[in-house]
Amino acid sequence: MADIKAPELTGRIEVPAVSEGASAEIRPHVAGEAHMTKIGFPGKLVDDWQERAIEKMRDLLSKYRSLQVFLDICVQCGSCTDKCHYFLGTGDPKNMPVARQELLRSVYRRYFTPGGKYVPGWVGARDLTEDVLKEWFVYFHQCSQCRRCSVFCPYGIDTAEISMAAREIMDSIGMGQKYSNEIIGKVQTIGNNLGIPDRALADTLETLEEEAKESTNVDVKLPLNVKGADVLLVTPSADFFSEPHVEGLVGYAKVFHQAGISWTLSSYASEAANFGLFIGNYDNMRKIAQRIRKAAIDLGVKRIVIGECGHAWRVAYSFLNTLAGPWDFLDSRYPVPQHVCEVTYDLINRGALKLDPTANDQYTVTFHDSCNVARASRMGDQPGGQFEIPRGIVKAVAKKFVEMDPGTTRDRTFCCGGGGGLLTDELLDLRVKGAMPRMQALKRVMDSDGVNYMASICAICKAQFTKIMPYYKVPRETIGGVHQLVSNAIVLGGKE
Amino acid sequence: MNPISWFFVGLAYFAGAVFALGFGWKLWSWLRTPNPLIIPTTPAPTTTGGAAARVAGEVLFFKSLFRGNRWTWFFGYLMHLSIAVALMRHAVVPLGVPVGGSDLDFTALGPAASDLIRPFWDATFRLGPLFPIAVIGLLARRAWVERTRYISYAADYAILLLLLGIGGSGVLMKYVWEPDVDAVHHFVFGLNPGHPFAPAPLGDPLFLFHFTLVMTLMMVFPFSKLLHVGGIFFSPTRSQPDNPREVRHVTPWASQ
Numbered sequence: 001m002a003d004i005k006a007p008e009l010t011g012r013i014e015v016p017a018v019s020e021g022a023s024a025e026i027r028p029h030v031a032g033e034a035h036m037t038k039i040g041f042p043g044k045l046v047d048d049w050q051e052r053a054i055e056k057m058r059d060l061l062s063k064y065r066s067l068q069v070f071l072d073i074c075v076q077c078g079s080c081t082d083k084c085h086y087f088l089g090t091g092d093p094k095n096m097p098v099a100r101q102e103l104l105r106s107v108y109r110r111y112f113t114p115g116g117k118y119v120p121g122w123v124g125a126r127d128l129t130e131d132v133l134k135e136w137f138v139y140f141h142q143c144s145q146c147r148r149c150s151v152f153c154p155y156g157i158d159t160a161e162i163s164m165a166a167r168e169i170m171d172s173i174g175m176g177q178k179y180s181n182e183i184i185g186k187v188q189t190i191g192n193n194l195g196i197p198d199r200a201l202a203d204t205l206e207t208l209e210e211e212a213k214e215s216t217n218v219d220v221k222l223p224l225n226v227k228g229a230d231v232l233l234v235t236p237s238a239d240f241f242s243e244p245h246v247e248g249l250v251g252y253a254k255v256f257h258q259a260g261i262s263w264t265l266s267s268y269a270s271e272a273a274n275f276g277l278f279i280g281n282y283d284n285m286r287k288i289a290q291r292i293r294k295a296a297i298d299l300g301v302k303r304i305v306i307g308e309c310g311h312a313w314r315v316a317y318s319f320l321n322t323l324a325g326p327w328d329f330l331d332s333r334y335p336v337p338q339h340v341c342e343v344t345y346d347l348i349n350r351g352a353l354k355l356d357p358t359a360n361d362q363y364t365v366t367f368h369d370s371c372n373v374a375r376a377s378r379m380g381d382q383p384g385g386q387f388e389i390p391r392g393i394v395k396a397v398a399k400k401f402v403e404m405d406p407g408t409t410r411d412r413t414f415c416c417g418g419g420g421g422l423l424t425d426e427l428l429d430l431r432v433k434g435a436m437p438r439m440q441a442l443k444r445v446m447d448s449d450g451v452n453y454m455a456s457i458c459a460i461c462k463a464q465f466t467k468i469m470p471y472y473k474v475p476r477e478t479i480g481g482v483h484q485l486v487s488n489a490i491v492l493g494g495k496e
Numbered sequence: 497m498n499p500i501s502w503f504f505v506g507l508a509y510f511a512g513a514v515f516a517l518g519f520g521w522k523l524w525s526w527l528r529t530p531n532p533l534i535i536p537t538t539p540a541p542t543t544t545g546g547a548a549a550r551v552a553g554e555v556l557f558f559k560s561l562f563r564g565n566r567w568t569w570f571f572g573y574l575m576h577l578s579i580a581v582a583l584m585r586h587a588v589v590p591l592g593v594p595v596g597g598s599d600l601d602f603t604a605l606g607p608a609a610s611d612l613i614r615p616f617w618d619a620t621f622r623l624g625p626l627f628p629i630a631v632i633g634l635l636a637r638r639a640w641v642e643r644t645r646y647i648s649y650a651a652d653y654a655i656l657l658l659l660l661g662i663g664g665s666g667v668l669m670k671y672v673w674e675p676d677v678d679a680v681h682h683f684v685f686g687l688n689p690g691h692p693f694a695p696a697p698l699g700d701p702l703f704l705f706h707f708t709l710v711m712t713l714m715m716v717f718p719f720s721k722l723l724h725v726g727g728i729f730f731s732p733t734r735s736q737p738d739n740p741r742e743v744r745h746v747t748p749w750a751s752q
Contacts, residue, residue, distance in 0.1 A: 069732075077565075083564070321745070
């Protein structure tokens with residue numbers, strides 16, 4: 001890993017020259033038999049993989065209008081070519097969104113369109129050969145499904161949909177990705193991605209309670225499996241163990257404590273993340289989402305609140321109603337589900353929290369919009385609430401707030417470089433390079449405004465930046481959660 | 497009617513059938529395929545009306561492309577605008593107005609409307625040359641920029657060259673070698689079902705060239721990227737309203 005070098009930080013994002021094959025050697029581990037069969041896929045590459053892959057493609061084309069339309073209508077206009085952080089970071093032309101799509105589209109043309117059948121050379125149609133399959137495995141695991149390309153596409157073609165379909169096809173013939181599939185197996189047997197058993201989770205929460213008591217002198221609780229609580233909090237399991245995530249978890253607990261909301265975590269649904277999304281597999285995504293439903297029913301809660309996690313919020317906000325609804329047994333006065341930022345923001349606006357922003361005076365804060373929150377969800381009643389609500393919280397709890405270049409925020413935000421199931425060590429080189437655009441924008445406000453805290457509401461962003469910032473010689477403590485700031489600023493105890 | 501005239505009549509009917517059946521089949525194929533999940537690129541309008549307005553913004557102004565790349569937007573918009581104008585001017589031929597003429601009578605719409613429309617209509621008369629210019633701009637960009645050159649196939653250039661041939665021959669007919677307009681009208685009207693077939697204007701090779709390329713474009717349409725014309729209305733990332741918490745979205749295959 002010593003040979004991984006980060007691009008130089010200049011504060012500028014420059015479009016690189018095309019460099020064929022620049023990232024062709026970066027690929028994730030292939031999932032072994034145990035991880036594959038556990039979640040319903042063949043253990044290894046099946047003998048008739050070619051026919052089965054085409055059959056799977058046919059099946060997906062009949063199930064997803066998005067896939068069919070997106071494969072049919074791209075005009076190769078090039079608007080997306082300089083928008084992907086992995087292209088900007090590596091210069092590999094197959095990381096240009098349209099070229100990535102072409103890896104699948106060329107095969108689609110060959111087997112499903114007259115042009116591809118009769119004049120393949122003219123229209124860019126290819127047989128599904130072993131080389132093509134290998135290329136799929138490499139480049140469809142160099143897409144973090146962040147949807148930035150979709151923003152700039154005249155037809156809204158979303159490469160995330162294409163890469164999900166490609167991963168689904170590869171899983172169906174026995175060529176899956178170890179990282180995502182292993183995690184999906186864990187969440188389905190243990191209840192969370194990290195594989196934390198009930199007992200260890202309970203111990204962790206107890207320790208956190210003790211630490212909170214020590215530092216604040218207040219009995220802030222982190223309840224687990226409490227029947228009859230009002231709120232079920234489902235949060236990424238990284239919040240239980242990882243730094244800086246855990247600071248955010250304490251922040252949620254303080255908010256609930258101070259607002260007098262009865263709440264609980266569930267050990268059965270101790271994971272908000274849903275990697276079923278990343279591999280494009282509806283059944284696995286649905287099974288994971290159904291755990292939240294079961295936990296809500298078993299615990300008899302009235303509301304569901306989701307912690308800081310980007311893709312989890314996409315699955316929760318956009319899909320939970322479809323995957324695990326209807327939610328008619330919950331309190332209809334609240335949206336289902338709610339983001340913890342929506343809860344906190346609402347409490348702040350109602351004056352229900354006492355905040356001391358001077359507690360964050362050591363920080364000059366900027367906000368990194370996480371891709372799935374920014375481009376695949378909403379908060380509050382209005383479109384764009386996903387931008388305003390977290391910023392509203394940050395501004396209420398910290399006095400110094402600075403925006404990064406508007407070309408890199410809100411719906412034009414850049415992925416952290418570790419989303420979409422790529423947060424694994426063997427892809428570290430790619431992750432470091434993919435973080436380049438965000439790091440350049442950050443560098444600029446670090447230099448111009450002294451920014452030393454980049455707030456994010458995503459467990460993957462937090463883990464990714466913690467890991468890659470040192471390669472850019474930026475202190476890893478620069479990344480943190482929004483509720484970590486809330487945790488610092490919230491004044492516990494009686495209201496004045 | 498000589499055999500060559502029958503060839504052009506046959507070509508027109510064949511191209512029309514390929515276009516209608518091919519495009520119709522595609523539209524049907526998209527229509528019958530469900531969207532199991534709500535996937536608009538956000539921020540997105542929360543109502544169906546808002547989503548329709550968003551699609552209209554893409555169709556009428558290419559809003560996303562404008563954000564993505566100004567040069568492509570400029571040449572692309574110019575090209576589509578001039579195609580729209582050309583189609584409009586061709587469409588009034590049945591009203592007795594020659595393609596290049598400007599003597600359309602708007603007085604039936606009332607004097608106010610007529611005064612308003614008149615200058616715009618007359619202006620479109622002079623927009624023809626913009627079409628080949630726009631296509632050349634797109635061709636140059638495709639070949640010039642390293643990234644777009646990398647993603648381009650022969651088919652991408654071929655379609656632009658086809659459009660250039662159509663636009664170029666159209667402009668030439670208007671400004672340089674004007675065909676026998678009466679003979680052309682006669683032939684084109686004869687293609688309408690219910691009218692007697694008329695001979696092709698064989699003395700106007702430029703017209704026959706123009707006509708043949710248009711027929712080719714129609715035949716290529718259902719099997720090429722030209723499908724974006726219909727597909728944009730079916731793209732879920734633009735056409736779906738953002739309301740998944742408010743409305744439960746269920747499709748049959750995904751709810752078992």
